[in-house]
Amino acid sequence: MSAEKVLTIESLSKNYGKIHALDNLNLSISQGNVYGLLGPNGSGKTTTLSIVMGIVIASSGTYNWFSGENNNDAKKRIGALIETPLFYPYLSLEKNLEVSALIKNIEKSDISRVLKVVGLEKRKTSRFDTLSLGMKQRLALASVLLGDPDVLVLDEPTNGLDPEGIAEVRTIIRNEASKGKTIILASHILDEVEKVCSHVAVLKSGKLIANGKVNELLSSEETFIISTDRITEFHETLKSSGISKNESIKGFDIHFNLITGRNISEINQFAFSKGFVLNKIEKNKNTLEKQFWKLLNRKYMPQIYS
Amino acid sequence: MIKLLKIELKKYFSYANFWVIFGLHAALFVLSIFIVANIKIDMQGFDINHLWTFPAVWNTVTWIASWFNLILAIFIIVITGNEFSFKTFRKTHIDGLSRHELVAGKVIVMLMSSVYCFVLVFITILITGFVKSGFIGLSSAFENSYYLFVYLIQAFAYMSVGFFVAVIVKNTGLSILFFILYFFPVEPILRGIIPDVVSNYFPMKIISNLTPAPEIFNFGGSAQFTTSINGSVVTQQPAVAEAPSDLMWLNVIFALIYIFAFLFTSKMLIEKRSL
Numbered sequence A: 001m002s003a004e005k006v007l008t009i010e011s012l013s014k015n016y017g018k019i020h021a022l023d024n025l026n027l028s029i030s031q032g033n034v035y036g037l038l039g040p041n042g043s044g045k046t047t048t049l050s051i052v053m054g055i056v057i058a059s060s061g062t063y064n065w066f067s068g069e070n071n072n073d074a075k076k077r078i079g080a081l082i083e084t085p086l087f088y089p090y091l092s093l094e095k096n097l098e099v100s101a102l103i104k105n106i107e108k109s110d111i112s113r114v115l116k117v118v119g120l121e122k123r124k125t126s127r128f129d130t131l132s133l134g135m136k137q138r139l140a141l142a143s144v145l146l147g148d149p150d151v152l153v154l155d156e157p158t159n160g161l162d163p164e165g166i167a168e169v170r171t172i173i174r175n176e177a178s179k180g181k182t183i184i185l186a187s188h189i190l191d192e193v194e195k196v197c198s199h200v201a202v203l204k205s206g207k208l209i210a211n212g213k214v215n216e217l218l219s220s221e222e223t224f225i226i227s228t229d230r231i232t233e234f235h236e237t238l239k240s241s242g243i244s245k246n247e248s249i250k251g252f253d254i255h256f257n258l259i260t261g262r263n264i265s266e267i268n269q270f271a272f273s274k275g276f277v278l279n280k281i282e283k284n285k286n287t288l289e290k291q292f293w294k295l296l297n298r299k300y301m302p303q304i305y306s
Numbered sequence B: 001m002i003k004l005l006k007i008e009l010k011k012y013f014s015y016a017n018f019w020v021i022f023g024l025h026a027a028l029f030v031l032s033i034f035i036v037a038n039i040k041i042d043m044q045g046f047d048i049n050h051l052w053t054f055p056a057v058w059n060t061v062t063w064i065a066s067w068f069n070l071i072l073a074i075f076i077i078v079i080t081g082n083e084f085s086f087k088t089f090r091k092t093h094i095d096g097l098s099r100h101e102l103v104a105g106k107v108i109v110m111l112m113s114s115v116y117c118f119v120l121v122f123i124t125i126l127i128t129g130f131v132k133s134g135f136i137g138l139s140s141a142f143e144n145s146y147y148l149f150v151y152l153i154q155a156f157a158y159m160s161v162g163f164f165v166a167v168i169v170k171n172t173g174l175s176i177l178f179f180i181l182y183f184f185p186v187e188p189i190l191r192g193i194i195p196d197v198v199s200n201y202f203p204m205k206i207i208s209n210l211t212p213a214p215e216i217f218n219f220g221g222s223a224q225f226t227t228s229i230n231g232s233v234v235t236q237q238p239a240v241a242e243a244p245s246d247l248m249w250l251n252v253i254f255a256l257i258y259i260f261a262f263l264f265t266s267k268m269l270i271e272k273r274s275l
Helices: A045-052 A071-076 A093-104 A110-117 A133-145 A163-178 A190-196 A231-239 A264-273 A287-298 B002-013 B016-037 B056-066 B069-085 B088-095 B099-133 B146-169 B172-193 B203-208 B216-220 B223-234 B244-272
Strands: A005-016 A019-030 A034-038 A060-065 A078-081 A151-155 A182-187 A199-204 A207-213 A223-228 A244-250 A253-258 A278-283
Touching: A005 A045, A019 A045, A019 A182, A019 A199, A019 A207, A034 A045, A034 A190, A045 A060, A045 A151, A045 A182, A060 A071, A071 A078, A071 B088, A078 A133, A093 A110, A093 A133, A093 B002, A093 B088, A110 A133, A133 A151, A133 A163, A151 A163, A163 A182, A163 A190, A182 A190, A223 A231, A223 A264, A231 A244, A231 A253, A231 A264, A264 A278, B002 B099, B016 B056, B016 B069, B016 B099, B056 B099, B056 B146, B069 B088, B069 B099, B069 B146, B069 B172, B088 B099, B099 B146, B099 B244, B146 B172, B146 B203, B146 B244, B172 B203, B203 B244
Parallel strands: A034 A182, A034 A199, A078 A151, A151 A182
Antiparallel strands: A005 A019, A005 A060, A199 A207, A223 A253, A223 A278, A244 A253
16 A cells, blocks of 8 residues: 655755755655654755755756646645745734735635634734744744645744744644644754654755654664662673663663663662662663764764674 | 735735835825926026926826836835845745746736826826816827826836846845946946947836937936937937837837846746745
8 A cells, every 4th residue: 555645856956066955865755644854954954845845946856746736736735834934024924824825725714723723813913023033933833734734844843942832833743743644844853853753864965864764763772871889790790681782881870772672670670689779770862862873874984884 | 817916915005115115106206296397487489388288298297207217116126125035935936826926926016006107197197287288179188198108118117127136136225226326327327338329229228218308308408307318319319309109119119128028037037046
């Protein structure tokens, strides 16, 4: 069963002079995917989205929305936020959205709905240039949601938002995803991609270096950190426990991974049974980040792995 | 088409600068007519009163109206420059307007502005003409009314130049500067250096010739106002002012060619460049 293709990108490249902003990108996004474009700043995420939304002209390669529908018609069915919120500063929020609604052939009545979703309904008559950065970002999101499009293209949607705003935006994205919408999300925040995406494409210096399902690519093999009084002794003991692997001593701590199927309480029990008292058990939250970097490096330091 | 018009109107009706620019345009124009029409010159064999009666009033008023075409061009530069600096060409293109429609929207604004000026000048001519000539038959009143249509083309032509400059420069302030500098002194200087055979066909020359100065200035010797038209009067084209029809229609054709060239190049630029 193959879902309908929403976006197909074939050998897409973009050069700015000698700089390859995007280098021969191939990507295909199916209906219902929540696709993360992950990469550090300058890796080509925004360039990719700008090209598929028609505002940047590719140096070579092609892309197709909805199996070859006219791009401008296709875009009317897509809600997109690229880089920064773009609006007429002197127009009210409402009027700004009315312009978008006119272009996309959407009923005016949908405007109050999307303003409510992003929590800006009280500011609808304010001029756009009176908004704070976070509010501008919310308005951009409202504009994306306008007309309830089947495809959302989001470039760093949580930019400029406070933690509460970030959580809200993620909730909105997850809600949309749960309705079966196709979402393309560019982000340099791994956590964001991991939390909301089903698929991920990792970009580095304009090259696609990994592409696939999030849980396969970024499967989180968590590192645990424990500490006890007789650390070297316990390190030796732990190695023979059959519960952990990759044990190493770092400072006053022991770092290790769990063997699949085991859980951290077994370590605690084990230590206790051997007469060790753990005074620290910690899960390393940066593991995903490290994996991401590992992913980024793999392509460029093949000698390490070969 | 209707949709593009609606979008453009939505953008400008809430835009303070729009009202300021058009308010200024109308006020300055009407004020100028009022002041100039009330100038009395007592000099032997020198009668300016005939300038305000039919049919000469068509020429006089359109000529005065042409002084303010610069304001229209600046308006187009401002709104086009805004689309670049607010990145709203991007936004509306992302929303689904084609690049062709981005240009078409501005061309519609230019058309609407020209039509508005056409009506404003038309009403002014009727009022001035009938006040100064008393009641005369409609057919003699509308003799020479082609000046008004030529003025319409001229207003549109200036706006096309403004649009062209704004599309190239993508920056409001610089565009206005370049536009005005080209208008004066760059093109006049170039025209001074380059032989008339060529320089008579320069865009600003062609476009400003569309509304020639009324008769009086041709023998009145007012150098300030004669530059544009006297250049040709002195050389081989005395007919431009005296018998406008033939040469004026040629001029109109050249102006239309320029309009097409400016708009077409702008469209190509917008379609080929990243927004």
